[in-house]
Amino acid sequence: MPKVTVNGTEIEVDKGTTILRAAAEAGFEVPHFCYHPALSIPANCRMCLVEVEGAWKLQPACYSQVTDGMVINTKSERVVKAQKAVLEFILVNHPVDCPICDQAGECKLQDYYVAYDSQESRLRAEKVHKVKVFPIGPEVLYDGERCILCTRCVRFCEEITATNELTIVQRGDRAEIRAFPGRELDNKYSVCTADICPVGALTARDFRFKCRVWLLNSTDSVCTGCSNGCNIHLEHFRNEIQRYRPRFNPAVNDYWMCDAGRLTYKEVHTDRLLHPTNNGAELNWHAVCETVADKLKRAIDEVGSDKIALVLSPQASCEDLHLARKFASDVIKTSRFYMGGKRDGDSDDFLIKADKNPNRRGIEAVFGSTTAALPFSQLVDDIEAGTVQVVYMMDQYMPVDAATAARFVERLDKLKLFVFQAQHQGALAQKAHIALPVCSHAESEGTFVNFEGIAQGFERAFAAHGESLPHWQIFMRLAQAMGKPFSYTFIQQIRKEMFAPRPDSVASGTAEGVPVE
Amino acid sequence: MEERFLSRNFDIPNAHTLAVFEKHGGYQALKRAVTMDGDSIINEVKKSNLRGRGGAGFPCGIKWSFLPKESDVPKYLVINADEGEPGTFKDRYLMELDPHRHIEGCIIAAWALGIRYGYIFVRGEMQHAIRRLEAAVKEAYAKGYLGKNILGKGFDFDLYVHPGGGAYICGEETGLIEGLEGKSGQPRMKPPFPAVVGLFQAPTIVNNVETISAIPFIIEHGGEWFAAMGVEKNGGPKLYGVSGPIKRPGVYEARSGITVRELLEEYGGGMLDGHELKAFIPGGSSCAVLTPDKLDAVMGFETMREAGSSLGTGCVTFMDTNTCMVRVAARLAAFYHHESCGQCTPCREGTGWATKVLDAIEAGRGRPEDLDLLLDMCSNIEGNTICALGDSIAIPVRSYIQVFRSEFDAHIKQGCCPYPAWTKKRLRSSVAA
Numbered sequence: 001m002p003k004v005t006v007n008g009t010e011i012e013v014d015k016g017t018t019i020l021r022a023a024a025e026a027g028f029e030v031p032h033f034c035y036h037p038a039l040s041i042p043a044n045c046r047m048c049l050v051e052v053e054g055a056w057k058l059q060p061a062c063y064s065q066v067t068d069g070m071v072i073n074t075k076s077e078r079v080v081k082a083q084k085a086v087l088e089f090i091l092v093n094h095p096v097d098c099p100i101c102d103q104a105g106e107c108k109l110q111d112y113y114v115a116y117d118s119q120e121s122r123l124r125a126e127k128v129h130k131v132k133v134f135p136i137g138p139e140v141l142y143d144g145e146r147c148i149l150c151t152r153c154v155r156f157c158e159e160i161t162a163t164n165e166l167t168i169v170q171r172g173d174r175a176e177i178r179a180f181p182g183r184e185l186d187n188k189y190s191v192c193t194a195d196i197c198p199v200g201a202l203t204a205r206d207f208r209f210k211c212r213v214w215l216l217n218s219t220d221s222v223c224t225g226c227s228n229g230c231n232i233h234l235e236h237f238r239n240e241i242q243r244y245r246p247r248f249n250p251a252v253n254d255y256w257m258c259d260a261g262r263l264t265y266k267e268v269h270t271d272r273l274l275h276p277t278n279n280g281a282e283l284n285w286h287a288v289c290e291t292v293a294d295k296l297k298r299a300i301d302e303v304g305s306d307k308i309a310l311v312l313s314p315q316a317s318c319e320d321l322h323l324a325r326k327f328a329s330d331v332i333k334t335s336r337f338y339m340g341g342k343r344d345g346d347s348d349d350f351l352i353k354a355d356k357n358p359n360r361r362g363i364e365a366v367f368g369s370t371t372a373a374l375p376f377s378q379l380v381d382d383i384e385a386g387t388v389q390v391v392y393m394m395d396q397y398m399p400v401d402a403a404t405a406a407r408f409v410e411r412l413d414k415l416k417l418f419v420f421q422a423q424h425q426g427a428l429a430q431k432a433h434i435a436l437p438v439c440s441h442a443e444s445e446g447t448f449v450n451f452e453g454i455a456q457g458f459e460r461a462f463a464a465h466g467e468s469l470p471h472w473q474i475f476m477r478l479a480q481a482m483g484k485p486f487s488y489t490f491i492q493q494i495r496k497e498m499f500a501p502r503p504d505s506v507a508s509g510t511a512e513g514v515p516v517e
Numbered sequence: 518m519e520e521r522f523l524s525r526n527f528d529i530p531n532a533h534t535l536a537v538f539e540k541h542g543g544y545q546a547l548k549r550a551v552t553m554d555g556d557s558i559i560n561e562v563k564k565s566n567l568r569g570r571g572g573a574g575f576p577c578g579i580k581w582s583f584l585p586k587e588s589d590v591p592k593y594l595v596i597n598a599d600e601g602e603p604g605t606f607k608d609r610y611l612m613e614l615d616p617h618r619h620i621e622g623c624i625i626a627a628w629a630l631g632i633r634y635g636y637i638f639v640r641g642e643m644q645h646a647i648r649r650l651e652a653a654v655k656e657a658y659a660k661g662y663l664g665k666n667i668l669g670k671g672f673d674f675d676l677y678v679h680p681g682g683g684a685y686i687c688g689e690e691t692g693l694i695e696g697l698e699g700k701s702g703q704p705r706m707k708p709p710f711p712a713v714v715g716l717f718q719a720p721t722i723v724n725n726v727e728t729i730s731a732i733p734f735i736i737e738h739g740g741e742w743f744a745a746m747g748v749e750k751n752g753g754p755k756l757y758g759v760s761g762p763i764k765r766p767g768v769y770e771a772r773s774g775i776t777v778r779e780l781l782e783e784y785g786g787g788m789l790d791g792h793e794l795k796a797f798i799p800g801g802s803s804c805a806v807l808t809p810d811k812l813d814a815v816m817g818f819e820t821m822r823e824a825g826s827s828l829g830t831g832c833v834t835f836m837d838t839n840t841c842m843v844r845v846a847a848r849l850a851a852f853y854h855h856e857s858c859g860q861c862t863p864c865r866e867g868t869g870w871a872t873k874v875l876d877a878i879e880a881g882r883g884r885p886e887d888l889d890l891l892l893d894m895c896s897n898i899e900g901n902t903i904c905a906l907g908d909s910i911a912i913p914v915r916s917y918i919q920v921f922r923s924e925f926d927a928h929i930k931q932g933c934c935p936y937p938a939w940t941k942k943r944l945r946s947s948v949a950a
Contacts, residue, residue: 043706044861046901057900063706085897089866122890125873149859168701168859171684173869175859 002068007075019061019072020048028074031083031112033090033198034150035062038255039159045090045150047112049082050074058082080116087117093128093173094199095145103200105213109148128173136177137165137185139205139259140194144176147201153177153185153193160256161350163187177201188352191259195245204243206263211242219461220247222448224315224441225261226345227355229450232257234265234442239462241265241442251454258352265442271425273437274466285467285477292419292434293481296332299390299417305333309388312373313395313471314341314357317446318455319491320471321359321366322498324394327475331484336388339363339373342397353451357397358441361449366498376400376408383411391415394471395438396422396429421474437468444470445491522734522754523727524770526615533649535656538617544662546733550625551670553736558629562732564740566752570607571597571688571725572801572829574751574818581722583712584630590719594627594635595697595711598650598726599681599688601640602801603852604834607756608726610768612639612646615730616653620676622729624662625736627674630722635676637726638693641683650678685856689904690723692858703860704904727756747773751817758832759785762792768832778812780833792837796920800829802849803909805916806842826916841936842924846917847875853910864907867898871914878925881933888918888925 001012006026013022018041020030033045041063049058053071058078066072073079090109098104130144154166154177165185169178179185185193194202221234223244230253233245244265246257276288283291299308310328312321328334347354364370374382376399382388391412398405412418412431420432429435443464449455469477472494479486488494526532526541535543550558563578584592596619600608611619623635639647654676657663665673679697681687687696691705694716715721731753735743744752751773757780760766764786771784777797781787788794794809799816805826807814814824821828836845854868871894874887892915899911918925927935 041706042860043903046862049901060706082897082901085901086862089862089870089897092866092870123870124884125870125877128869148862149865171686171701171859172854172857173859173865175865 002066002070004066004068004070004072006072013066017066019050019052019059019064019066019070022066023050023061023072023074030061030074031108031116032062033108033148034152036152036155036196036255039152039155039196042151042155045148046086047083049079049086051076051079083112083116084119087113088119088122090148091117091121092123093145094148095127097146101146101200102203102208102213103146103197107200108198130174130176135184136179136202137190139190140185141203141205141208142177143201143203146199147177148199149175149177150198151177152196152198153202156189156193156196157185157187160192161187161189166193188258188260188348189256189350191262192246192256196255204262207243211237216242217461218245219442219459221441221458221461222358222450222456223257223261223264224358224448225258225264225356226347226353227357227360227451228253228351228353229358229448229454229456230257230261230351231456234458234461236442236461239465241268241461252450252452252456253351256351260352267424268440268442269465272423272465272468273425273429273435274468276437276467277432277435279433285469288434288436289477289481292436292478295417295434296390296392296419296478297482300332303389303416306336307386307388308332308334308390308392309336309338309379309382310334311338311340311376311379311391311393312363313397314339314355314360314363315395315397316362316471317359317441317444317448317458318362318366318498319446319494320394320475321363322494323472323475323486323488325366326486327479331479331482332392337367337373338376338379339399340376340393340395340397341399343399343401355451358450359448361451361453362447362455365449365453365455377404380404380408380411383408383414386414389415390417390419392419392421393428394421396420396424396426421471423468436474437466438471438474439464439468443468446470447495521770523611523618523730523756524615524768526618527610533614533616533653535617535653535660538615543617544621546736547621547624547628547662548668550628550736551668551672553629555629555631558625558736561735561740562629565731565735565743566740566747566750567728567731567735567743568751568818569725570727570731570755570830572602572803572827574828577724577728580712580724581626581630583710584722585713585720586631588720590717591633592631593716593719593721594623594630594632595690595694595716595721595723596623596635596637596726596729597688597690597693597723598637598639598643598646599685599693600643600726600830601685601688601856602803602830602832603849604760604798605758605801605830605832606760607758607768607830607832609643609646610756611726611730612643613649616646616649617657618733619650619726619730620653620657620662622732623676624657624667624674625732626722626724626729628667628670628672632722633673633675635674636697636716637676637678638687638697639678639680640688641681647678647680654678684858685852686858686904686906689906692904693723694721701858703858704906706903748815748817750819755816755831757784757816758830759835760832761797761835762789762837763787763835764789773817775816776813777807777816777833780816781812781835785835788835788837792839794835795838795840796836796842798834798836798913799824799826800831800833802834802852803905803913804829805912806845806920808920839936839940841879841934841940842917842921843875843879843928844934844936846914847872847879849913850875850910853906857906861903861907863898864902864910867894867907868910870894871898871910875914878928879934881928881931883925883929885926885929887929888922891915891918 032048043060043063048061051073134142136142194204216235223230231247231249342356344354421436567577568574686692687702692702696702711721769784850872854872859865895911895915898907
C-alpha cells in the first residue's frame with residue numbers, strides 16, 4: 001500500500017487511490033466541481049489542482065493516482081493561486097445572479113468563492129450571453145450563463161441512465177449543454193442532473209422559486225413511491241414538504257432517485273382526512289374511540305370475530321403493522337387479513353420497482369409469513385358471500401382494477417361496520433361508518449423494509465396535519481377503549497418487540513441501511 | 518542548393534500518381550523494409566534522430582518503442598494531417614504533391630509495428646490534399662501495396678483517409694483521436710498516452726505527416742545517414758516554411774541545423790524591398806515571438822528553446838516594421854479563443870477574456886493595469902489546462918507584451934493604435950493564413 005504525505009500528514013492508502021481521496025482521508029478538502037464519486041473523471045474544471053513534489057505542473061487531484069512516497073501539498077502558494085485563478089475564470093462569464101438563483105445557499109461556486117477566492121472581479125468587458133430558462137427536459141430547466149460546463153449532467157446521462165440525451169454543443173466559451181437534436185432530457189431520473197449540478201445551471205422545475213434553501217429543514221426519510229425505498233432528505237418549510245433529495249446509500253439508491261418518486265411528496269399535502277368522523281360527523285379522538293370500541297364489541301358479539309376483516313396496508317410502517325397484528329389477535333381475535341396497498345406500476349432495471357408500496361416486505365417481516373393476508377379481490381367476494389361483515393381498513397389503496405374497486409365500494413353498503421383509517425379523503429371515506437385520520441410518513445417515524453429486505457428507519461419531519469395520528473397510536477387508543485391496553489409509550493418499545501420472531505433482523509435506519517436478511 | 522529528399526518530387530509533374538512515383542524510385546523503401554524485421558526498423562529510426570515534425574519534437578523511434586508488442590486488440594496508426602497552426606503549411610505540400618511517399622511511410626510503420634489499420638486524419642479544409650490522398654490510396658490498393666497480403670508477406674494493412682471537421686484542436690493528438698472516434702474534439706487527460714490507450718481504446722501511434730514521409734528515406738539510406746543530415750539530436754532534412762513580407766515565401770527543404778537568417782536570406786530571398794524585419798515567429802503562432810537579434814539562432818528544438826522560443830513546426834512567419842504587435846497579439850488570441858474546445862476552465866474562459874482585453878488595448882480603450890492583468894492571466898492559464906492549447910495562447914501573448922511592451926504602452930497612452938490603417942489589411946492576410 002502506497003504511503004503518501006499530504007500537507008505533512010503521512011497516511012497509507014490503497015493502490016489506485018486518487019490524490020483527492022487520499023487528501024480527504026488525511027482530512028484535507030480539495031475543492032472540485034466536475035468530480036463526482038459516482039461518475040467518470042474528466043478533470044475539466046481544474047479546481048482541484050494540487051502540487052506534487054517533483055512534478056513541474058500542478059496535478060488534478062481528482063484524476064491523478066497516488067504513488068508510493070508522493071508528497072502532496074494542497075495548500076501551497078501555487079495551489080492557492082491556481083484555485084483563485086480557476087474561480088476567477090469561471091466567474092468571468094458567470095452572471096453572478098445569486099439573489100434570484102435557486103442554487104444559492106447550496107452552490108459550490110458560491111461556497112468556493114467565499115472559501116478560496118473572495119477577490120473583486122477584474123473583468124471590464126461584456127460577459128458572454130447564452131440561453132436562460134431553457135427547457136432542456138420536462139422536469140429540468142437550463143441556464144447556459146450559470147453553467148460551468150463540468151459535464152456532470154452529460155456523464156450522468158451516459159453512465160448512470162445510459163440514455164445519452166445530453167451533450168455539449170459549440171466550443172470555447174460559447175459551449176452549452178443541450179439535448180441531442182430531436183431529444184430532450186426526459187429520462188426517469190432527469191432531476192438527478194439538477195441535484196448533481198454544482199451550480200444553478202440545471203434546476204428542477206418543481207422546486208424553482210419555491211423556497212430559499214437556507215430556510216429548509218431536512219429530515220432523513222425514505223421515499224414511499226415504490227418498494228425500492230430510496231433514502232431521501234425530506235426537506236420542509238413550515239410543515240410543508242418542499243422537495244425530496246436523494247440521500248446517499250450505496251446499498252439502496254447510491255446518490256439517485258427517480259423523478260416520479262421525487263413528486264410523491266405532493267400526496268402528503270392533498271385531500272387529507274383531518275378529523276375523525278362518525279357517519280360524517282366530526283368527533284374528538286376520545287369520543288370516536290369509544291364509539292369504535294362499542295361498535296366493534298357489538299359486532300364481535302353479533303357476527304363473531306371471524307367475520308371481522310382487517311385490510312393491511314403495505315404503505316404503513318412496520319411499527320403500525322405490528323400493532324395492527326396485535327390489535328387483531330389480542331383485541332378482536334381475528335386472523336382474517338386482506339392485503340391492501342397500491343397496484344403495481346411501471347418498473348425498470350435500475351431503481352424503479354413495480355411494487356409501488358414501500359413496505360410489503362415489512363408485512364412479511366411482521367406477520368412472519370408471505371401468505372398471512374388474502375388477496376384484496378377475494379375480500380369483494382367474501383363480502384358478497386357474507387363471510388365478511390365488518391371491514392377495518394388501513395389506507396385507501398385498493399390493489400385491484402377499477403371495476404373491482406367500484407364493486408368493492410358498492411358492496412360496502414352490505415357491511416355491518418366499515419372502519420376506514422387512512423390519510424386521504426375519497427369514495428371510501430364517504431362510505432365509511434367511522435373515518436380515522438392517519439398521518440403520513442413525514443409526520444411520524446417508523447421503519448420500512450424494502451424489496452431486498454433492508455429495513456430502513458425514517459424520522460418525523462413536522463407536526464401532524466389536523467388531528468391525524470399514526471396507525472399504531474390509533475390501535476393503542478382503540479385497544480385501551482376496548483379494555484385491553486397495550487403498554488407502549490414510545491415507538492422504540494414497539495421496535496424492540498416487532499421483529500421478535502427473528503431477533504437478528506431488528507434494524508434501525510442508518511445512512512448505510514442494515515440488511516435484514 | 519543541397520540535394521532534396523522530402524521535396525524531391527515536388528517539381529516532377531504528376532508525381533502524385535503511382536506510375537510517376539514508382540518511376541522515380543517509389544515503393545523501393547517498402548520493398549526493402551519488408552525484408553527487415555520490426556525491431557531493426559525501429560532501431561534505424563532511433564538511430565536517425567528523427568524528431569516528431571508536428572511541433573513537439575518527440576523522438577520518433579522512442580515513441581514507436583512505447584507501443585506494446587503484443588496486443589489483444591488491433592493496434593492503430595494515426596497520421597496527424599490536421600495542419601492548422603497559423604503560419605504552417607508544410608504537410609499540405611507533402612500530401613498534395615507526394616502522397617505516395619507518405620503512404621509508403623505509413624505501410625513501413627505498420628509493418629515495423631505490427632499495425633493493422635491506419636487513418637490519415639486530414640484537416641477538413643484541405644480538399645485538394647484529401648482528393649490526392651484518396652486517389653493515391655486507391656492506386657496503392659489496386660497495386661497491392663495496401664490491403665491483404667502486402668507484397669506476399671502475409672501482412673495486412675488498411676489505410677483510410679479521414680477528413681476532419683475543421684477544428685484546430687483536432688491537431689492535438691488525443692483531440693484528434695476523439696474526432697476520429699466520431700466525438701467532438703476534446704483532448705483527453707494524459708496519461709494514459711495514446712501508445713497505450715488510444716484510438717478505440719487500443720494502442721495507437723500518432724505521427725505527423727512529415728515524420729512518416731521521412732521514414733522511407735531512413736529505410737533507403739539508413740538511420741545514421743539520416744542523423745548525419747542534421748545536427749546533434751535533430752536528424753535529417755526537414756521542410757521549412759517561410760512567410761510574411763519576404764521575396765519568396767514558400768516551403769523549402771533544408772538540413773536540420775540551418776539558421777533563421779539562412780532560411781530568410783538563402784531560401785526566402787530576404788525581406789521585400791523597403792520592408793525591414795521587426796520580428797519573427799519560428800514555428801507557428803503558438804511560439805514566442807523573437808526579434809531580429811535572434812536571426813542567427815539555429816532551427817533546432819534545443820537551440821530555439823535557448824533563444825527563448827520553440828522550433829514548433831519549423832514554419833517561420835516574418836513580420837516587418839509596419840506590423841502592429843498589439844494587433845498581432847489580439848489576432849492570435851482571437852484565433853485561440855475561437856479554437857479553444859471549451860473543455861477545461863482556464864483555456865475556455867481565459868482565451869475569451871484575453872481576447873477582449875487585447876481588443877480593447879488595440880482599440881485604444883486599454884488601461885495601464887491591463888498589461889499586468891494579461892501577464893497574470895497567461896501564468897494562470899499556462900500549465901493548468903488539459904492540453905497544450907492553453908499554453909499556446911499564454912506563451913505568445915506573454916512574449917508580445919514582454920518583447921514589445923513599449924507598443925502596448927503607446928496604444929494605452931495615445932488611446933488609439935499608432936499604426937496607419939493600411940498596415941492592418943495586409944496583416945490580416947499574412948498572419949491569419
